[in-house]
Each structure stands twice: as structure tokens, then as C-alpha cells.
Amino acid sequence: MTLIPTDLSASRISDAVRGSNREIAASSRVIDLSVGVVVCIPCFRRPDHLRLTLDSLLGQRTSRSFAVVMVENDAAGRASAPVAAEYLAAGKLQGLCLVEKRQGNCQAINAAFETAQAVFPAATRFLMIDDDEIASPDWLELMIRTAEATGADVVGGPVLPVFDDDSQPWLARHPAFCPTYDYTGAVPLIYGCGNCLITRTAFERLGSPAFDLRFNFLGGGDCDFFYRGRNAGMTFHWTAEAVITETVPQNRTSLGWIARRSLRIGVINYRVRSKAAQSAGARARLFALTLGRLPLSLMRSARLMTSSKGVVAIHPMLVAVGSALAAFGYDPKPYEASKIVS
CATH class of the missing domain: 3.90.550.10 (Spore Coat Polysaccharide Biosynthesis Protein SpsA; Chain A)
Incomplete structure (x- = not known):
């Protein structure tokens, strides 16, 4: 020692x-x-x-x-x-x-x-x-x-x-x-x-x-x-x-905080995958795939409504929406906001 x-x-x-x-x-x-x-x-x-x-x-x-x-x-x-x-x-x-x-x-x-x-x-x-x-x-x-x-x-x-x-x-x-x-x-x-x-x-x-x-x-x-x-x-x-x-x-x-968390998960997912995409073609495919997941996520959330609480059921849809928003430049900064709270 x-x-x-x-x-x-x-x-x-x-x-x-x-x-x-x-x-x-x-x-x-x-x-x-x-x-x-x-x-x-x-x-x-x-x-x-x-x-x-x-x-x-x-x-x-x-x-x-x-x-x-x-x-x-x-x-x-x-x-x-x-x-x-x-x-x-x-x-x-x-x-x-x-x-x-x-x-x-x-x-x-x-x-x-x-x-x-x-x-x-x-x-x-x-x-x-x-x-x-x-x-x-x-x-x-x-x-x-x-x-x-x-x-x-x-x-x-x-x-x-x-x-x-x-x-x-x-x-x-x-x-x-x-x-x-x-x-x-x-x-x-x-x-x-x-x-x-x-x-x-x-x-x-x-x-x-x-x-x-x-x-x-x-x-x-x-x-x-x-x-x-x-x-x-x-x-x-x-x-x-x-x-x-x-x-x-x-x-x-609260419903609002959980919804924002779901959206942010979608944003993070898109940003991580976008960063890993090494070519313009890969980024274009990611963009198309992201938009294509929107109707599929809506169907999945609808199916979950029969067996889960609403706030749980809408999570897949909100994640997909967050990813789509990120594809168009949405950039939430929750950790920056927390720094100015007294």
C-alpha cells in the first residue's frame, strides 16, 4: 500500500x-x-x-x-x-x-x-x-x-x-x-x-x-x-x-415532465444515431426511417392503451415524435435550464 x-x-x-x-x-x-x-x-x-x-x-x-x-x-x-x-x-x-x-x-x-x-x-x-x-x-x-x-x-x-x-x-x-x-x-x-x-x-x-x-x-x-x-x-x-x-x-x-422525458429520449436516440452515420446516404436513410416510425409508433401506442396506463402507452409515440423533431433541428437543453434555478 x-x-x-x-x-x-x-x-x-x-x-x-x-x-x-x-x-x-x-x-x-x-x-x-x-x-x-x-x-x-x-x-x-x-x-x-x-x-x-x-x-x-x-x-x-x-x-x-x-x-x-x-x-x-x-x-x-x-x-x-x-x-x-x-x-x-x-x-x-x-x-x-x-x-x-x-x-x-x-x-x-x-x-x-x-x-x-x-x-x-x-x-x-x-x-x-x-x-x-x-x-x-x-x-x-x-x-x-x-x-x-x-x-x-x-x-x-x-x-x-x-x-x-x-x-x-x-x-x-x-x-x-x-x-x-x-x-x-x-x-x-x-x-x-x-x-x-x-x-x-x-x-x-x-x-x-x-x-x-x-x-x-x-x-x-x-x-x-x-x-x-x-x-x-x-x-x-x-x-x-x-x-x-x-x-x-x-x-x-407529473404528466408534463414524463412527456418531456419521453420526447428527450427520442431526441437523444436520433442524435446518437445521426452522429454515428458516416455518410450522407446513411444520414438520409436515418431521416427516412425516423419519419417512417411515426405511424408505427402511433399504432403501437394504440395497442398499449388496452393494457397500460395512458402515460405509459403513449411513450413509444412520444419517443418517435422526439426523434422526428430532432431530425428537423429540435434541441432541448434541460440541463442548461436547471443551472439557473435558484
């Missing part, structure tokens, strides 16, 4: 956050350079829930040593940084918290993964959990065991919703909240990074920045990353037992 004392001027940490847009807000007293696992946590204005997230990491049933890298993405308010500093200074967790001054979803996640790789040279596996999520006690151990046993480049697991408003439990079946897979095994692709493990070799293969900044305020940089990874030959595995729960506030269970 190689331990180095840390302070805000430690050369290794300073080198990891070169440039004027990132700065260290807090670090633990010592850093174990031999750790092979780092948990990355992007943070934005949820300090109370960040405590729950960090407590869930403290409760992990594992003998493995791991570090954390937290990224405060609200440079003005910095509500999360004091919570991070409290846990690090007390020695509850080892690692650091940095401030990423450039706002946006992809900026924060890139800062976390890039810093984790630079500060912890022996780390080969990097996990991510959001600051509105709680890890089950065996989460970290199960994710790493899966990576070791399968050799997968990427491991994913379910994020199960916990609604503040529990009057509509059926919402857990909506595709906006329901995990992609319900089994453990090899899968063709995962779509989100709210519960994932990515190997160092995967990052090295796809280059930097890992998450394309064109998705910074739309979201979907993770979907694009994994889509590119699949095209590069990466392998994916799903571990259904490695559960994370996500706290869903009441404002995210």
Missing part, C-alpha cells in the same frame, strides 16, 4: 486538475495510490441527499479498498462541497472533491472520470453513482465481481425509482423509470451511467473527452459513449442484483 499525504497543493492532485476550470475543494488526509476501484459522483445542489449517497458507500459490504471522486458542478453556490469535505476530513472516505466550473452534465462526468484516472494510477475500474441515488449494501462488490468474472468492458445495473409521491406506484413500469433489463447476463448495450462500471481500457480505447460535449445540456452523453463502445467491439454485462435506488421528487412524476 502506497500512501501519500494530501493537501490542496499535493503535486499529484494538482496535476490531475490542470487548467483554470477545475479546482480542488477538499481532499482526504491520505490517498492510497494502490486502490484499484474509484467511485465517481457528480453533484449539483442536492447536499442533503449527497449525505445519503455517501452513507450508502460507507455501508458497502466489501473488503476492497476504494476511493471516491466527487465533482461539484455549481461553482457559485457550492452546496455539495462542504458535505464532501466533511466526509473526507473525518476519514470516513478517501479521495477528493473538485469543482468543475463549466456547467453541464457531460462536463461534470468527464471531470470525475478524468480526475479519477489521473489521481489513482493503479485503478482499473471506475464506477458511477449520482447524488440522488443510494447504493444497496452489496452494490460495489457485485459490480466488481461481475467485471472480474466476465472480463466485460462495461457493467451495468438497475436503478429503481423511489417516488416521493407514492400514490402512483404503476409509474415504476414506465420506460422512463424501469430498468432496461430484468436479468443477469451479457447484454448488447447499456444506456445510462447512473449505475455503471467502466474499465480504464474502455476509456483509453474511446479517447478524451469520454462524454461528447455536444450532449452536455441535452443529456445522453452516456448513451453515446456506450453506443460508440459497442461499435468499437466492447462487451457489456448486466448485474440485476447490484441495485441502486433513485429518489424521484414529486415534480418528476
